[in-house]
Amino acid sequence: MASGAPLTHYPAATLRAFAAAVFERVGLPPADAALVATRMIEADLSGQDGHGIFRLPQYVRRIRGGAVNVRPSVRVTRTGPGTALVDGDNGMGQLVMTRAAEVAIELARESGVSWVGVRRSNHAGTGALYATMPLAHDMIGLYTAVANANHMAPWGAQELLLGTNPLAIAVPAGEEPPIVLDMATTVVSYGTIKKHAQRGEPLPPGWVVDARGEPITDPARAHEGFLLPIGGYKGSGLALLLGLLAGVLNGAAFGRDVVDFNADDHTPTNTGHVLIAVEIARFLPPAAFKREVDRHVRELRAARRLPGVEAIYLPGERRHARIQERTAHGIPLPAPLVAELDRLAASVGLPLLSAATPA
Amino acid sequence: MASGAPLTHYPAATLRAFAAAVFERVGLPPADAALVATRMIEADLSGQDGHGIFRLPQYVRRIRGGAVNVRPSVRVTRTGPGTALVDGDNGMGQLVMTRAAEVAIELARESGVSWVGVRRSNHAGTGALYATMPLAHDMIGLYTAVANANHMAPWGAQELLLGTNPLAIAVPAGEEPPIVLDMATTVVSYGTIKKHAQRGEPLPPGWVVDARGEPITDPARAHEGFLLPIGGYKGSGLALLLGLLAGVLNGAAFGRDVVDFNADDHTPTNTGHVLIAVEIARFLPPAAFKREVDRHVRELRAARRLPGVEAIYLPGERRHARIQERTAHGIPLPAPLVAELDRLAASVGLPLLSAATPA
Numbered sequence: 238m239a240s241g242a243p244l245t246h247y248p249a250a251t252l253r254a255f256a257a258a259v260f261e262r263v264g265l266p267p268a269d270a271a272l273v274a275t276r277m278i279e280a281d282l283s284g285q286d287g288h289g290i291f292r293l294p295q296y297v298r299r300i301r302g303g304a305v306n307v308r309p310s311v312r313v314t315r316t317g318p319g320t321a322l323v324d325g326d327n328g329m330g331q332l333v334m335t336r337a338a339e340v341a342i343e344l345a346r347e348s349g350v351s352w353v354g355v356r357r358s359n360h361a362g363t364g365a366l367y368a369t370m371p372l373a374h375d376m377i378g379l380y381t382a383v384a385n386a387n388h389m390a391p392w393g394a395q396e397l398l399l400g401t402n403p404l405a406i407a408v409p410a411g412e413e414p415p416i417v418l419d420m421a422t423t424v425v426s427y428g429t430i431k432k433h434a435q436r437g438e439p440l441p442p443g444w445v446v447d448a449r450g451e452p453i454t455d456p457a458r459a460h461e462g463f464l465l466p467i468g469g470y471k472g473s474g475l476a477l478l479l480g481l482l483a484g485v486l487n488g489a490a491f492g493r494d495v496v497d498f499n500a501d502d503h504t505p506t507n508t509g510h511v512l513i514a515v516e517i518a519r520f521l522p523p524a525a526f527k528r529e530v531d532r533h534v535r536e537l538r539a540a541r542r543l544p545g546v547e548a549i550y551l552p553g554e555r556r557h558a559r560i561q562e563r564t565a566h567g568i569p570l571p572a573p574l575v576a577e578l579d580r581l582a583a584s585v586g587l588p589l590l591s592a593a594t595p596a
Numbered sequence: 597m598a599s600g601a602p603l604t605h606y607p608a609a610t611l612r613a614f615a616a617a618v619f620e621r622v623g624l625p626p627a628d629a630a631l632v633a634t635r636m637i638e639a640d641l642s643g644q645d646g647h648g649i650f651r652l653p654q655y656v657r658r659i660r661g662g663a664v665n666v667r668p669s670v671r672v673t674r675t676g677p678g679t680a681l682v683d684g685d686n687g688m689g690q691l692v693m694t695r696a697a698e699v700a701i702e703l704a705r706e707s708g709v710s711w712v713g714v715r716r717s718n719h720a721g722t723g724a725l726y727a728t729m730p731l732a733h734d735m736i737g738l739y740t741a742v743a744n745a746n747h748m749a750p751w752g753a754q755e756l757l758l759g760t761n762p763l764a765i766a767v768p769a770g771e772e773p774p775i776v777l778d779m780a781t782t783v784v785s786y787g788t789i790k791k792h793a794q795r796g797e798p799l800p801p802g803w804v805v806d807a808r809g810e811p812i813t814d815p816a817r818a819h820e821g822f823l824l825p826i827g828g829y830k831g832s833g834l835a836l837l838l839g840l841l842a843g844v845l846n847g848a849a850f851g852r853d854v855v856d857f858n859a860d861d862h863t864p865t866n867t868g869h870v871l872i873a874v875e876i877a878r879f880l881p882p883a884a885f886k887r888e889v890d891r892h893v894r895e896l897r898a899a900r901r902l903p904g905v906e907a908i909y910l911p912g913e914r915r916h917a918r919i920q921e922r923t924a925h926g927i928p929l930p931a932p933l934v935a936e937l938d939r940l941a942a943s944v945g946l947p948l949l950s951a952a953t954p955a
Contacts, residue, residue: 316878317708319678349676350711350872354879377841393908394899406837416840418833450902468826471779474911477896478765478777482736485888486879492892513709513872519675520713520845529844533851537836540753543809549752552833 245575246567246596252290253278255578255590259293260329262585263300264307269332276331280362281568284559285419287428288362291574294581295499296329296360302502305329305359311336319348322487323355327505330361337512338370338378345376345514354487355510360385360498364405365419365556371514372409375523379513380405383484383491385498385506388427388464392473395448397463398492401426402479407553409517411527413534417553422476423464430459484509567596604934605926605955611649612637614937614949618652619688621944622659623666628691635690639721640927643918644778646787647721650933653940654858655688655719661861664688664718670695678707681846682714686864689720696871697729697737704735704873713846714869719744719857723764724778724915730873731768734882738872739764742843742850744857744865747786747823751832754807756822757851760785761838766912768876770886772893776912781835782823789818843868926955 253274260270281289299305309328313336315321321340325333337353344351361367361382368378384400391398401421408416425444433440434456442452447462466472484491489509496506517523538549563569570578579589612633619629640648658664668687672695674680680699684692696712703710720726720741727737743759750757760780767775784803792799793815801811806821825831843850848868855865876882897908922928929937938948 317875318706319710320708320874320878322879347677348707348709349679350707350709351678352709352874352878377845390902391896391899391908391910393901393905394896395902396899398896398899404834406841408837408840416837418837420827420830420833424827448900448902450904467830468779468783470911471826474777474779475763477911478767478775481767481775481889481892482765485892486736486874486876486885488880493895515679515711515845516676517845519679519711520681521847526845530840533840533844536852537750537753537757540750540755540757541807542752543749543754543807545809546752549750551750552836
């Protein structure tokens with residue numbers, strides 16, 4: 238996350254094995270440890286550094302603090318031909334959401350569409366990880382969740398009662414990369430604010446405001462304010478509605494009940510998510526659909542550009558390029574993060590990450 | 597729409613009967629004419645004036661121009677336990693979407709969730725009309741569509757290849773009004789631009805830009821530019837993804853294939869929509885869910901306000917108040933619109949609207 242710091246590139250397999258080993262040391266069964274590590278390193282590969290191995294120290298802190306159940310019995314209750322409710326038993330979010338996505342795919346294959354709600358889960362990383370899982374089955378995926386901290390106020394208010402509740406939608410293409418939207422409902426994510434703070438760069442007005450509604454431009458003061466939603470009242474409304482779908486409908490936390498998982502290492506978050514999968518063949522033959530997506534992608538990409546714009550990138554295009562680049566050349570980690578991961582390794586009696594062979 | 601012009605309030609029933617009579621004169625069967633008029637006046641009642649009787653002259657122009665089929669055979673193909681594809685046979689959008697919503701409710705009752713895609717439809721008015729239909733059945737509704745004109749460019753481009761593709765999500769509450777989000781993916785709708793033009797008010801920067809990406813603030817020049825998406829690349833990406841779901845997946849128009857229904861009175865639009873319904877009881881007992889929604893609504897509304905903010909309104913709250921107010925006191929129409937509707941009535945040999953008794 239820090240820029241300016243020297244970067245070392247590590248092979249994905251190295252980081253995956255490292256994270257899995259750490260999780261085993263803090264009590265996860267080997268298969269679960271491997272699966273959580275796989276999802277986290279997928280986030281790193283796709284360029285979502287804020288949801289990858291960067292989170293490992295925090296996850297371990299919360300496991301040690303008793304906030305997360307390392308040996309959950311995830312319970313899937315099928316409640317209709319197209320619906321299921323997954324109780325995560327307070328397990329790691331990546332584990333719970335992977336199971337939920339599998340169920341969503343299974344149900345959509347039978348019913349054409351599925352809506353799988355999740356309660357008692359935890360932070361699961363970036364939504365694209367799960368929204369893209371149906372693609373290999375010629376399905377479209379939609380994901381939303383209640384964020385694990387409230388960084389936003391309802392429109393007109395100054396109290397932190399809403400999260401940056403994300404929305405991810407993934408659609409397969411033919412020869413083109415899949416179209417993957419993965420957005421927070423705020424103008425920027427809290428991770429972007431942290432990056433600016435690390436670099437000491439001022440925040441543009443329109444990102445963060447204080448309790449009087451005035452812009453905060455000093456990144457060191459960002460924590461005194463709150464993030465602004467996209468499109469003003471629209472983004473605030475969207476965060477609210479997504480929160481009702483992912484939180485309230487599943488009996489999961491929302492609003493005043495949200496636990497700030499950055500500040501609290503002891504309390505279960507009761508995180509809620511939703512995954513919707515829809516089978517393309519119920520509407521068009523998948524090959525025909527993908528050809529049409531390819532055509533539209535190419536027409537949009539070839540649109541006349543604004544002056545100074547070098548290229549038009551569609552949602553998911555940079556993600557796709559990043560996955561290829563990092564799979565080939567490794568995942569870059571800044572020195573302070575490597576040092577932090579080394580301390581973590583030492584604390585559980587594992588070899589240091591810095592002793593591993595770089596990519 | 598025009599402000600400053602004198603307003604006359606008409607009872608909803610008067611406008612409904614007027615619109616239905618006009619539709620019958622241009623060839624719609626009586627039952628269809630009544631249904632389309634009902635949906636349009638519902639939009640007026642809810643304060644969505646740009647989707648109500650204001651559209652009648654344009655609809656009639658397109659019917660007369662042969663762009664719309666006044667006697668369609670709407671065909672519903674059930675493609676799975678939870679999915680259906682509706683072919684609107686180029687009928688009025690309100691007719692086609694009402695049928696689609698009925699199907700979505702039916703399928704969700706059986707399968708817990710439904711995803712109903714629509715092709716070969718037309719402009720159907722505001723999304724809230726359809727997203728709210730499942731609420732009476734203790735369901736949640738989600739609606740999206742491909743807009744009937746491209747007022748947006750893909751992010752980085754200057755070519756009009758994307759619409760303001762709307763997203764509507766409606767969730768029932770208990771004692772509180774339902775939560776209804778109904779938003780375009782642009783910062784403002786084209787209707788808002790038109791209102792500013794009528795009033796001669798300058799446009800704030802951030803609404804419309806020209807082909808160099810520079811703000812257009814003169815409302816008379818708005819047509820030279822394009823609308824900006826909410827959250828920059830995020831809103832552009834959201835419009836694209838919603839367009840793939842509502843358009844491409846249904847074999848309906850998207851991107852370069854979109855027909856501008858403001859400029860063209862002869863070409864079918866092949867409008868695509870999607871309605872998703874999910875039954876609350878598959879996740880929580882509806883009464884418990886609604887109690888929780890009420891609690892959160894009250895907590896959000898009672899949040900500490902920013903200075904100068906009189907009250908916090910949640911999505912759908914003003915809509916609800918407007919419906920009650922206009923049901924009781926009538927729908928205000930500006931004099932120029934009444935004059936236009938009078939000319940329309942005369943052209944089909946009907947009594948003038950201005951001869952009707954105001955509310």
